[in-house]
Amino acid sequence: MSCRSTWKKTVHVFDKTANGGLQQVVAKNAGDVEQIRLIREHLSHIAARFTQGDFSGPARIHGNAMPGLAAMSAGAGQIRFVYGELPNGAQIDYSTDQPELVGAIHAYFDAQLSDHARHAVSGHHGRHHR
Secondary structure, three states: OOHHHHHHHEEEEEEEEOOEEEEEEEEOOOOOHHHHHHHHHHHHHHHHHHHOOOOHHHHHHHOOOOOOHHHHHHOHHHOEEEEEEEOOEEEEEEEOOOHHHHHHHHHHHHHHHHHHHHHEEEHHHOOOOO
């Protein structure tokens, strides 16, 4: 699933937290079973790759200089990436006890918000609960 190909059908939520952040992708149409399946497949794949220290996907899409990406890659073993399903999509909970990695996650979320433009919101706009 390409993020760019589904932007019109999804909303990306990036909610910074004290220990990292929560990334959610939800289908705009809660009845779009295919889109929800694609979101879940995509985010579970991302969480698995990040857990293995592989950040090549975001680097390909957003560039190697994407804020936070190099630090997250270097410190991947100290970040937990926990995938979870939502009724209309999925989420990844990023968490760490390392303040410099929390900063990297926050920088990465800010860059994602900028890149996804009108198809993304920061978490303080309202979270899609499990």
